[in-house]
Amino acid sequence: MTEDQPAPAAPDATASTLLALARALYPHPGIPDGPYVRAVALLAADAAASSELSALVTAGAAEAAADLGDPGSATLEARTAWLAAHEGEAFFAFVRERICFHLYDDREVWQLLGYPGPSYALGGYLHRGFDELPWLPDPRVEELDEPLVEIGPLGASAAASAGVEVTA
């Protein structure tokens, strides 16, 4: 999904409720409505594949709208609380999964979050920083020329790690 691609429209009331829920499911203050609107439209298109899913989405959105008043002007806290109260339900499961799937597959979101996406046409990262990490020393890349302990505890050199707490 690209940012200039027209998105299929969901019925207005359902779509605006889903938009309000999507922004509460994955709240990124720095991301404008556009990607969320596109994710909702794609969700609606997914739901349209089955009358059961369409009904589930329409009914769930109607319930949210009824509970929240105007979902678009409900606070983030109120929408989040509504979602938490419905977390085990089929409507929540479908909407959460689809919004997560589509929102983070949106090129504008990638750009805003710092994921450049395809790299092949740019020559990969071989000459564009695949090894750039200035804040740590250069590590060894070859295997150590020393036998690996295969059975039993590590040798003395590794016992130095004993000071590091292990959660187990």
Added chain:
Amino acid sequence: MRHYELDDADVAVIVGSGPGGASLALRLARAGLDVVMLESGRWIDPEDFVDDERIAFAQLSWLEARRATGGWTLAQDFPALPAWNGHAVGGTALLWTGLTPRFKDHEFRTRSSYGEIAGASLADWPIDPAELAPYYEESERAMGVSHRQGRPPMPANTSYRVFANGAERVGYRHYATGPYATNVEPYDGRPGTIQDGFNSQGDRHRSKWTPLVSEIPKAIATERFELRPESHAVRITLDAAGRADGVEYLDRDGVLRRQRAALVAVAGNAIETPRLLLLSATVGHEHGLGNASDHLGRHYMRHTTGVVYGQFPEEVHMYRGENMAGIVADESRHDPERGFAGGYYLETISQGLPSFTTFMEPGGWGADFTARVEGYPRTAASWICGEDLPQPGNRVTLSDELVDRWGLPAPEVHYDDHPNDVAMREHAYGRVEAMFRAVGAERVWRAPAMPSGHNLGTARMSADPANGVVDPEGRVHGVPNLFVSDGSVFTTGAAANPTLTIMALSLRQGDRIVDTRRRGEL
């Protein structure tokens, strides 16, 4: 490409074009046997691979109906996708990342090394590790594995720099960028990597070894090999004497065909292989081929896995470079003092934003989730790959309800963690957290298993027909010219990523088949 007639009864039919099937095919064709390979998926030219996680997932993955059941997290998180397999020429190698550690000797003898463990069906492999050693070496050459057989090491990418420094600071010594089956520099007619970060999307550049860019074209060049893509095997047929005499398959138009065969080798991965043997049940083999002792489909293994993410004050850009070119081997030892049997590797893993948001907390949402998403550029990750214990109840069965697109019973994959698996995973999680904290992580968190790329054990190898499905050559007990040539034959799974061992076993099996045939016994 050579063409064989359906009623040519003198061909070896191999089902599946992944590492196991393709390595066997090339071996047999070069030895002068005639080989027909049936592959369920399409031929996709590397130029058509896409450096986009979602598009490539849909293009390359096995997405037929499946179901995960049992206590493992996958049954909750991804119930329709217990495993991540390839569905195209080249098989799951199209998705793999390329680490190739060998088994350790004691990992071929786990029952003797670990002792009796309640609930586990441990057994020693019926083969001598020394006998496999030359095949390991040959497999490393075939794949052009870095750090091995004169191949240079992979350079350090950003993920590895975090990972290796963390390893060093907690006292680990055996860390490196490989062995890794991707060209650092040109080798075997394929170019060196451009570090584009899309290994699991097929690798357009052909630097990563897969059968699609190596064994398959080489087999075609022998003129003793025919590849039939979009040919989904549905049944192996036996003659009156109980020998395999053909394979029925559905072609791209859904038409049922039958290729006659002198011998059949099944290499469909540890889910589809037992499924095909179960679907081939017939008179005298009422519970499936090779299932007289009720081991077929059982002892399914998928490695004890999990992911730990670390977020740092400074940027990492984990999407840059080879996706899994980093490994720590110190914990791969068997050291019961840690509270579990067997060992595990720690491996770097990089994910693009779509995969990261799918797997870093399956089902997650809300402000805490998005805070971590916003830290994506400052994130590194490590994947745990440890030996899980075989259990008879962990198994692949034919579904009573679910069918695939051809109307055949879909596979159900049932898996419960063994307490040993849980203890190992806990230990490993803690070690990665310590590594990331040692290099300044502000936040670390644990994520559960992803759909299994490593699928093993469902046609286990045993010397005694009462204890398994195939003999030490991978020949199905009770059907003298039927072979299994993939990770299904693993008696136990070891800690190592399995592809190298799958190839080594296939090459060894190929030599045995050629010898047997030359003696006129096959």
